Amino acid sequence: MTGFRPISESDVSELLALWSACFPYDPLSEGLLREKIWEDPDFDPELNLVAVASGRPVAFASAVVRPQFAPRWGWIKLFTLPGGELAGMGSELLAEVERRLAARGASILQIFDSAPNYLVPGVDPRYTRFLSFLEEHGYRRFDDTANMETELQSRTFDTAEEEARLARDGTEVRRARAEDREAVRTALSRYFPQWVPEVERTFANEPISLHLAFRGSRVVAFAAYDANNLGTGWFGPMGTVPWLRGRGIGRVLYLRCLRDLQAQGYKKAIIPWVGPVSFYYRASGAVVTRIFWRYRKRAGY
Template identity: 35%
Template sequence: MVVDLEDVAAAGALLARSLDLPEDAAEANVLAARLATPPSGRTAVRLATPDGTGVAFASINDTDPQLGHVELLAVLPAARRHGAGAALLRAAEERLAALGATQVRLGGNPPCYAWPGIDVRYTPAVCLARRAGYRLTDTAWNMTADLTRADPEAAAADEARLEATGAKVLPADADTPAWVRSIWGEGWAWEVEQSLDRPGAGCYVAVRDGEILGFAAYGANRPSWFGPMGTAPSAEGLGVGRVLLRRCLADQHAAGHTTAQIGWAGPIGFYSKAVAARLERIFWIYTKSL
């Protein structure tokens, strides 16, 4: 039996005890709160076992009402291998089917998400997906930036070169989401809005003659995660992205983070060259037809 999840704070506490990777457990309360307050146009499904040993978050968007997402599923270690995870997954599938879904994906439902898919190190989750009839349909990855290895002199030199073109780097303001929306759509605009409103988050823009050249944000979904970032087509080649990236990572370092996750990272070569980021977290995305 599965019931509706009512206590989001309790779910955060359960996640802190259930998520095996320390970087996820450290942000458990943030994850629960983010998934419990999704963007407009999304129907959220929040489930729990009656004994409080497991939780699941799922959702479906009105932009693609036939595709449901199981965004997060966790069971306390002591309660595993007794069917709680399978029961939560079945209940989530049933709720999503009732909302019109014909397919379910085990993975993030951007722009509000915990992670792209199942981190390959969460072996029990991979096993559950396979037993439940899901098939591997995509792979995603994060890159990790070591914030303790930042080069302030290189960052200052890059920023000076950008300023020589007449551009300035400024904190984003309330008008920035509309500009982001005009080029990259609603998803990234929502993330920028969150970065302006949430503690531990931020966003910078490069501006020249009143025109925004690019933006970079961090903390929209998780304080230790960077992104999204984009450069206007007319400003490509100026080094805007590298400067904005380093500004954001410096903020995250100042907030106490030693590493930052570049979520759903690409292009890999850019991040590797700009901040020596490395491929680290690999996610398998599973899909099932209902």
């Protein structure tokens, strides 16, 4: 007997084993799995399915619709392929998840890059079987991105002189406080609306994992860590208002975050979904360590 049913928290150990077999370069802990599925702000139990054969899970899919996007986007956040004689269930599982996403109004479907809550920003091209599966089912590569890493051990991330220089220019730099939440939301809503949900999460951490730059009472730059993929040394997002870029504010905030991660015992920091490679290389010697291909298709095709 084969079929589909909603994912249950009692499935966790089996889901981890299925993921590990398919995606060995992207290990999932129990905590990360829970963060990606049940702690997603847009979690929908009907979009999280297990494929079952002879009473046991053989594959699973976790998907989400982000209602803040127009037209609506749907993401398949996690997906595993069954092996052997059950391989065909992968196509059936994908079709069922796609149908449910379309029924919720999703017109564009993407794979894995489901910000603000995502494990990886695309598909590592070393997963050849999975790439082939996606392309056979109508998904097309539309972009590439990369993760970088920077070493934290035996290093000093001192920003005192740079902060003093910024202060003389009228820019105050400090860690976010609980009472800054509204000012942060106002600034991000205007200049970086896509990052509001991730940055909001930093206020739940202890200490708050967000560093800010102020001009007067206005937030003009920010840098965060532990906003996604908790426990992995995950940096970002960060941003500076357009008219203050190039003054070294972002570098100071970035290094303050690295100093925090170092103090928490991390050996390296992961910088995901990188835009300006040269910025991170110059600021901390970060290097590109992962490449990801991004895939999408129109629902119903």
